[in-house]
Amino acid sequence: MSAVHKVGIVGWGAIGRVVGTALAEGRVGSAELVCVVDNRPLGEAAPAAQVTFEEAVERCDLIVEAAGQGVVREWGERVLASGTDLLIASTGALTDEDLAKKLLAAGPGRVYFTGGAVGGLDLLQAARSMGPLEEVRLTTTKLPGTLEQPWMDADLLSRMRTATGPVVVMSGTARDVPVKFPRSTNVAASVALAVGDLDTVRVQVVADPAAHRTRHVVEASGPLGAYRFEVTHLPDPDNPATSRIVPYAVLRSLAAITGRTGQIL
Missing domain, CATH: 3.40.50.720 (NAD(P)-binding Rossmann-like Domain)
Incomplete structure (x- = not known):
């Protein structure tokens, strides 16, 4: 036992x-x-x-x-x-x-x-064991209100709050983005841990007033093939920055x- x-x-x-x-x-x-x-x-x-x-x-x-x-x-x-x-x-x-x-x-x-909130990490780890992944991209889409941060200027906040469609809030690497969104982008760090390189993972954060489900899309390619994972989650009703x-x-x-x-x- x-x-x-x-x-x-x-x-x-x-x-x-x-x-x-x-x-x-x-x-x-x-x-x-x-x-x-x-x-x-x-x-x-x-x-x-x-x-x-x-x-x-x-x-x-x-x-x-x-x-x-x-x-x-x-x-x-x-x-x-x-x-x-x-x-x-x-x-x-x-x-x-x-x-x-x-x-x-x-x-x-x-x-x-x-x-x-993301899947496919075990497969990325397996692929990485055969050699570095050549390209890894993560696109995270959430409701604008869950992405607002103190460092944002008035112009960006205005574009997010008045958006009628998707707005790119930030683009960078898995080294940069989680620091700017400490409650909303743990997925970027998880993908980077699986890949083994913060700078290989390119991240785009998108605010979309129609994103009633949080969406993460991971795209990667390496020596053994190409991979694409897409997940959509309902946000937690008490903390919309976190998926249920x-x-x-x-x-x-x-x-x-x-x-x-x-x-x-």
């Missing part, structure tokens, strides 16, 4: 609530929710004790980050150094190469990433980590 994995959730929002509830109901194999970390008092809203981050690291075998890139930057290395494993949902933090190197070198805890599929991707990753049999890895 598998050992029980004691899991702590950081962030009781759109992702954390779904993941934490499933854990509390015993729906993730040998994983057990033992605590929740959040900067707001949750009271009876959380199905496990609300504790500080320090307490969570002491109590848990595995921490699930569901609270944003800042948590990964501030706590990631300390979690791993304590011997606790870390599952990262906010992969955009890994576009900071210094941070990524520190996390990958830290231990004895292990670091895991989840694919989140994301917490279920985290749960799938948790099941794989904790040893559930009979699933594709």
Whole structure:
């Protein structure tokens, strides 16, 4: 019989609530929710004790980050150094190469990433193993309101708010774009992690008032062939910057980590 994995959730929002509830109901194999970390008092809203981050690291075998890139930057290395494993949902933090190197070198805890709202990453990793991918493009399309950022000038904001069709908000690499959209472009970082090169992945972010489903299109070519993946997701009603599929991707990753049999890895 598998050992029980004691899991702590950081962030009781759109992702954390779904993941934490499933854990509390015993729906993730040998994983057990033992605590929740959040900067707001949750009271009876959380199905496990609300504790500080320090307490969570002491109590848990595995921490699930569901609270944003800042948590990964501030706590990631300390979690791993304590011997606790870390599952990262906010992969955009890994576009900071210094941070990524520190996390990958830290231990004895292990670091895991989840694919989140995009598929095909396993195939891109397989193709990459035969040689560098020659071209990788990601186009992400979302509702304008989910993409507004403090750094945007008045002209861009006006074009987004009055748009009647698609507006290109930013074009760049997977190194540049997630920094500008910390809550909306973790997919770009996930694709780059699969490809193994932040600068190879060209990213275009599009605002579209008709995008009632968030759309991600990945196109890649390499020595073994050409690949195209398109996914469309309903946004989370409480946090439209996040697709509703994301917490279920985290749960799938948790099941794989904790040893559930009979699933594709």
